[in-house]
Amino acid sequence: MQDTLQNDVIDLENLSAMAKVFGSLFYFPLTGDNNQALLTALADESQACGEPVHETAFTQWAQVVAEDGTDTLNQDFFLLFEGGEAMYAPPWGSVYLDKEEVIFGETTVAYRQFLRQNGVELDTGMREPEDQFGLMLFAVSQFIEEKHALSAIKALLSEHLFxxxxxxxxxxxKHAQTNSYQQLALLATEWCLAVQELLDIQPLAKKLYR
Structure with a gap:
């Protein structure tokens, strides 16, 4: 594609890899097999997919996760992202962007159309909104791996995710009961800001309802 980054292939590869890492950490429980394997790699400093600025932070964070018990981590995941009587941090974009604070809202439909226009399908085997934070990060990685135009990657981030x-x-x-999820949120925020700077994008200003 003419508007892909020609001189920053390594940066895009790192962006894709980190999007996968964060996507997994936010989509699946930290106690799940896939994230446990990832955490083992982080703790051993054997993974090479992160940007250098994040390697030490991730290694330290992996040690924090190891100190939090399985039951505590599972409980935190449930209260934050699945919820009993209340869900403290809904992971779907439409909950924040739609006035009714619903899933499968108008912004979900708009994002779904954006994916289809770019020939991207996310099949998780479940009927779930595509605008889940972790899934959107997987989509970012997919866009890069499939060598979509840089303008499309920027649009995904600036118009739909950021x-x-x-x-x-x-x-x-704010609501995490474990240091693991508190620090993970801070790491993800730092990474998103770094991506904004890397790609020189500014998120669209949209009214948030939560």
Whole structure:
């Protein structure tokens, strides 16, 4: 594509890899097999997919996760992202962007159309909103891996993800009962800001309802 980054291939590769890492950490429980394997790699400093600025922070964070018990981490994941009587940090964009604070809202439909226009499908095997934070990060990685135009990657971030994710991460950090999720939210916020700078994008200003 003519508007892909020609001189920053390594940066885009790192962006894709980190999007996968954060996508997994926010989509699946930290106690799940896939994230446990990832955490083991982080703790051993053997993973090479992160940007250098994040390697030490991630290694330290992996040690924090190891100190939090399995039951505590599972409880935190449930209260934050699944919820009993209340869900403290809903991970779907439409909850923040739609006035009714519903999932599968108008902004979800708009994002779904954006994905289809770019020939991207996310099949998780479940009927769930595509604008889940972790899934959107997986989409970012997919866009890069499939060598979509840089303009499309920027649009995904500036028009669909960064419009609400900072508020989401703020709620994760505020309501998390474990140091693991508190620090993960801060790491993700730092990374999102770094991506904004890397790609020179500014999120669209949209009204948030939560």
């Amino acid at each position: 419009t609400w994710c900072y508020r989401y991460l703020e709620l994760v950090e």
